[in-house]
Amino acid sequence: MxxxxxxxxxxxxxxxxxxxxxxxxxxxxxxxxxxxxxxxxxxxxxxxxxxxxxxxxxxxxxxxxxxxxxxxxxxxxxxxxxxxxxxxxxxxxxxxxxxxxxxxxxxxxxxxxxxxxxxxxxxxxxxxxxxxxxxxxxxxxxxxxxxxxxxxxxxxxxxxxxxxxxxxxxxxxxxxxxxxxxxxxxxxxxxxxQTFNTPGIREHALFLKDVADARKIRNRILACFEAAALPTTSDEMRKVLLNFAVVGGGPTGIEFGAELHDLMHEDLVRIYPELIPLAKITVYDVSDKVLPMFDEKLAKYCMETFRREGIAIKTQHHVEGLRPGPPKDSGVDTKECAHDCFTLQLKEEGEVGVGMVVWSTGLMNNPFVAKALRQISVLPENEVEVLEGGHDAVKAVQWEVKKDARSGSIMTDDRLRMRIQAQGDATDKSQAILKNVFALGDCAILEGTTYPATAQVASQKAMWLAKRLNKNDIEKSAGFSFKNLGVMAYIGSWNAVVQGGSGGNVSGRAAWILWRGAYLTKSVSIRNKILIPMYWFLNWIFGRDISRF
Amino acid sequence: MxxxxxxxxxxxxxxxxxxxxxxxxxxxxxxxxxxxxxxxxxxxxxxxxxxxxxxxxxxxxxxxxxxxxxxxxxxxxxxxxxxxxxxxxxxxxxxxxxxxxxxxxxxxxxxxxxxxxxxxxxxxxxxxxxxxxxxxxxxxxxxxxxxxxxxxxxxxxxxxxxxxxxxxxxxxxxxxxxxxxxxxxxxxxxxxxQTFNTPGIREHALFLKDVADARKIRNRILACFEAAALPTTSDEMRKVLLNFAVVGGGPTGIEFGAELHDLMHEDLVRIYPELIPLAKITVYDVSDKVLPMFDEKLAKYCMETFRREGIAIKTQHHVEGLRPGPPKDSGVDTKECAHDCFTLQLKEEGEVGVGMVVWSTGLMNNPFVAKALRQISVLPENEVEVLEGGHDAVKAVQWEVKKDARSGSIMTDDRLRMRIQAQGDATDKSQAILKNVFALGDCAILEGTTYPATAQVASQKAMWLAKRLNKNDIEKSAGFSFKNLGVMAYIGSWNAVVQGGSGGNVSGRAAWILWRGAYLTKSVSIRNKILIPMYWFLNWIFGRDISRF
The missing domain is CATH 3.50.50 (FAD/NAD(P)-binding domain)
Known part of the structure; x- marks a missing residue:
């Protein structure tokens, strides 16, 4: 070698x-x-x-x-x-x-x-x-x-x-x-x-895209309660610390609100009974409803359940910023900052003091896609299939990765192969694909479709691609098409909403059982298939652990 | 009110x-x-x-x-x-x-x-x-x-x-x-x-006194392996990254060395087979043997087992410092510091490049005991029992908390009540106890005894005190005396050493079963009594999880 x-x-x-x-x-x-x-x-x-x-x-x-x-x-x-x-x-x-x-x-x-x-x-x-x-x-x-x-x-x-x-x-x-x-x-x-460049969000909000994020959120919720339980904390400060804001009414935001409600009303209520009446959960969304991918009926059921559970849903609300410290007119001594809190700036309501903001709205393109994947210096001739422009174009044209105008995602053909096009102001209409480069998941869009950026689409595309590669029949096979298996969301107090891909809506306790069953089935390793129901059981019997470390 | x-x-x-x-x-x-x-x-x-x-x-x-x-x-x-x-x-x-x-x-x-x-x-x-x-x-x-x-x-x-x-x-x-x-x-x-003011230890070593410490160590071990697996890492740097030093040959240091060995040879060997030959574990101690509280025979058995497992034990070695970066003559490009490593300074060997140092030797008094508990301005008269000096002394004498001259720990009587004495140069021999203040655990010494600073002593004292307080018979009862139930330590590859309180030594596999049985029995909550064997089982079947977050 x-x-x-x-x-x-x-x-x-x-x-x-x-x-x-x-x-x-x-x-x-x-x-x-x-x-x-x-x-x-x-x-x-x-x-x-x-x-x-x-x-x-x-x-x-x-x-x-x-x-x-x-x-x-x-x-x-x-x-x-x-x-x-x-x-x-x-x-x-x-x-x-x-x-x-x-x-x-x-x-x-x-x-x-x-x-x-x-x-x-x-x-x-x-x-x-x-x-x-x-x-x-x-x-x-x-x-x-x-x-x-x-x-x-x-x-x-x-x-x-x-x-x-x-x-x-x-x-x-x-x-x-x-x-x-x-x-x-x-x-x-x-x-x-995607934070839409809202001031302070990147620095002070918490996200829910990774296990490390989940760990931060868990520690933060419990620290807010522990700080509120100190005798040195004023009641005004308690209300601020225990005001939890969720921005984004999609399944992630809704499920987080529901889980937080369960934690409070199943466990924390026994440990900090005097604090629970001060605690508040609010889900904000800019649009006029939550769970947009669900039927009107299920979305309403969710809003009704949240209302009963005491979780506020504020649609058509715009977040304009987030900064550390209490709101000016909250009655909280601004010197009382040993327990830092935050102020959420809303277009509709002005300043709101919060203990934590969980941000779960919108996606923004990975910088790798935005920057690294731009123009292509030289093409690998034998891996290019020219769609428009004739084979001469491979060398003559200056190529770039074809991206969705709105989201900036990579465009692919129905075989998930990356599309490329002549660079510049579209006088040259050359189009091609790179046969050995595939793009899927949230960073890619199958041209001509409007499949959502979900785990379901990503995982179906991945299964399809692996199968085709294993059989080595990408060229011959029919292209990928998404089979909608439905959507589901947990909405608290052992209730869920499930909307089947081919119609068929379920809500309430039965939907919750479907929800748990589906995710237990989909979990990957046997280890987790054993541990997940074990933790569901132990936390039901003994309560969730509230230690922070 | x-x-x-x-x-x-x-x-x-x-x-x-x-x-x-x-x-x-x-x-x-x-x-x-x-x-x-x-x-x-x-x-x-x-x-x-x-x-x-x-x-x-x-x-x-x-x-x-x-x-x-x-x-x-x-x-x-x-x-x-x-x-x-x-x-x-x-x-x-x-x-x-x-x-x-x-x-x-x-x-x-x-x-x-x-x-x-x-x-x-x-x-x-x-x-x-x-x-x-x-x-x-x-x-x-x-x-x-x-x-x-x-x-x-x-x-x-x-x-x-x-x-x-x-x-x-x-x-x-x-x-x-x-x-x-x-x-x-x-x-x-x-x-x-206790770091004995060794330069760099407080800043760069890891300890093993809390769950947060354990979390840091776990992440660090796995990060060292992941960094060593990168193609940009030189072999010299690999050897440094995978050199794990444990300072202190007591049960904590020995057990950590043993557990790290198991992790490497049961799990990491299948994931990074090419790296394991480069990895090394060394236990350093200043004294001439490890596990000083064990019989000579068991300590030897431990050293023999470690030798077979490839864990080096270096007794009579003195650590003089720890600094970031590789040793000067290690052949590691000092610019190659993207994966930071450390250099351990030993009196006997000079500079040794290490990926991690776990420090588990010695205890130092809590600053609260050293500083807050010094002189006592005014005594609560009705809670003082004067031992020497007559009751007039309560007011006449300037009191201080009586502490062990060597360790600085709080001295107590055999009812675990805090001892106080006349302050200063011992011309006044007044001695007393505070009847409503108790001290136990590692920060306290029962006067006249040499009970070790162990969990066993702490927990026996605590059980005794709670029982006496519950029966309200502290004054009448016989004082506390420690019942030595023995010591045990895990030494790797499913072997342990157990030394009964009344003689009776066990080593090897049988001792390992005793070890696991004892700690499972002593674990507190039912939740953990279920989870601990569950994790033992799952990690035996599927291997330990190696993810860092």
Missing amino acids: QLSHLHQLPLGMQVLTLPRSNLRGVCRVVGLTASCASRLSHDGQQRRCLTIQQADQGRQDRQRVVILGSGWAGYTVARQLDSKKYQAVVVSPRSYFAFTPLLASTSVGTLEFRTALEPVRSRRSNVGFFQGWADAVDFKNGTVTIEEAIDDQNRGLKDESGKEKSKEAKQVKKGKTFALSYDKLVITVGCYS | QLSHLHQLPLGMQVLTLPRSNLRGVCRVVGLTASCASRLSHDGQQRRCLTIQQADQGRQDRQRVVILGSGWAGYTVARQLDSKKYQAVVVSPRSYFAFTPLLASTSVGTLEFRTALEPVRSRRSNVGFFQGWADAVDFKNGTVTIEEAIDDQNRGLKDESGKEKSKEAKQVKKGKTFALSYDKLVITVGCYS
Whole structure:
């Protein structure tokens, strides 16, 4: 195996590119990695890219599928790919898959955090993994530049004097980069939370997209109650601390409100009985209703249930900002800031003091899609299928990734392959697809469809793609089409709303049983299939744990 | 009920002291707190110390026992006190009790974190709780000054611009204080880790005294492996990252080393097979053997087992410092610091590059004991029993808390009551005890004994004290004496060493079964008695979870 050349990047970082080799490892291959004996014998020569070398060795005759992202789309593709035919390598800043429908439950302790995640690296899977961010793609040579991202809270955050470094210092510290070659690339980088540049939201609101977010929310809710229980806290401050705002009336916001209500009225009421009357949950939404994807009847049922549970739903409300500290006219001594609270600025109501804001509205494109995937310098000729413009266009035209005008998402054909088009002001109408690059999940749109950005669509696309790749019949097969299996949402006090894909609405207790059954069935590992009902049972009997650490 | 007077403290903080009232609440009392209806009716008048007022109402005829600390001693006393006779109020910066013998298991994922903790506030207990630090004690009037301490990682750590505040800013931000009256005071504030002022240890080492510590260690171990698995990491750096140092050869250090070994050789070996040969665990101790409280034979068995498992034990080694970054002559590019590592400075070996240092050696007195409990301004005459010096001494003498000369721990008599003595240069030999102040756990020593600072002693003292208080026969009873039930330690690969209190040594697999059985039996809640074996089973079948968040 020959050592490859070093590129000098403009930023001064060294990127080491390895050729896509087909060398067979003579050693027993465990997943990506060659056995230690074999590894050590190569030590002297090639010490800096050990793991990529092993990836190359472990790959044998198989094609390498590099999957960017470990969410619903990426994790599903990686797991479903036939490891006899493909070497799946996941690149993601997060080493696990988060089972998002259960995040709201974990954020209040109905379930333990780890029941909502599955590690990408697993002793029962053959999926390779590098923890990092994709920085750039070289479509011509089939390589992705990856910036490593081992995010350890305890590491590198203190300087010599033991002081914590500032946030900037952490951000400036850019990880080293390396290049990974692919035969097929699957882009499933997902979306970020859209804050619409509302001042203070990014800094002070909490989100609910990851297990780490759920952990922050759980600690914050319980800290608000503990702070309110102190004799030094005034009643005005208590009301502010225990005012919980949820922005966004979609399923995530509604389910979080419902779970928070359950936590308060099933557990906290026994522990802080005097505080519960001061506590308040409000769901804000800009539109005129919540759960827009549900039937009018089910959305109304939800609003009615929330009203009975004492959760306020305020539609047609606009959040204009969030800042630390109490509102000016709240009667809270502004010097009384030992328990920090926040002030939510609403167009309709002015300042509202809150203990916590959970923001669950809107998606914004991943910077990788917005920036890295723009123009394409050189195309890989044999991987391009020109739709309009004739084959000469491959070389003549300056190409760019085709994106949805409104959302900026990657456009794909019905085989989930990335669409490209002639760059610029549309005088050249050339259109093509890249046959070895696929995009799915929240960062992609199948051209001509309006499939929602949901886990269901992502996971169906991923199943379809893995199946086609395994059978190697992408070109011949009928394209992907989404089968709507319905939507469901938990709405508190053991009630849910379920709307079947082919009609058929259920609400109330029966829907709740369907809800729990569905997510228990869909949970991935046997471990979690055992732990989830165990926690449901234990927390029903003994109450949720309220410790913070 | 009358509102009490405000003291002006030198620091400018206002402390609100409430009289110890015997008013009976007319309302149904749930634990400390009166029902909401009653609470709200008092709102107008007394809004700033609602919870203390409720404590006073909820107390009825009972004596109030204020317990400082929620460790083995404090938590046990609080749980065991008869709630018909006493109102137990725990004051602690930590809202839960940590079951310390299982912390090492949680730090590698053999058990989930919450299986090693029990919340002080519980819907099945009558124990009151304030989250705070004791600042000072007024023995004359029977009040403790408490500084609130709601430690929320998400709260107050960002300034207006969204930047994180520096560590100093966090420390300077002192919580507000309030006063809590007591009839009996139980001091169980425990100890801190003793770093012997070794440079860099406080800042860069990890400890194993709390669940939060265990969480940091778990994330750190796995981050080291993930960083070592990156192609951008050199082999030299891999060896540094995967070199784990444990300082202290007591049961905590030994058990952590053993659990880390299990994690590596049962789970990580299947996930990172190529990295395990580079990984190393070393236990350092200044003395000439480990597990000093065990028989020579068992300590040897442990050392032999560790040798077979590949864990190095280096006795008679002195740690002189710890700093971030690789050793100078390690061959690691010092610019290659994206994965920070550390350098341990040893007297015997010089610089050693490490990925993590777990420090588990020695105890140091709690600052509360060292500073707050020094001289006593005025004594409560009716609570003093003069041992030497005649009753006149109560007023004539300037008293101080009697402390152990070497460790600085509080001295008690055999009824665990705090000893006091004439201050100064021992010309006055007056000795006395405070009958309503008790000290136990790691911060106290029963005069004339050499009981070790262990959970077993703390919990036996706590059981004894609660029983005596419940029977109200402290004066009459025989004093406390420790019944040594033996010691045990897990040493890896399903082996343990157990030394019975009355002789009888067991080692190996049988001892491991005893070890697990003992801790399962001693675990507090039914919830944990169910979850602990469940996690043992699931992690045996499916492996430990390796996700970090």
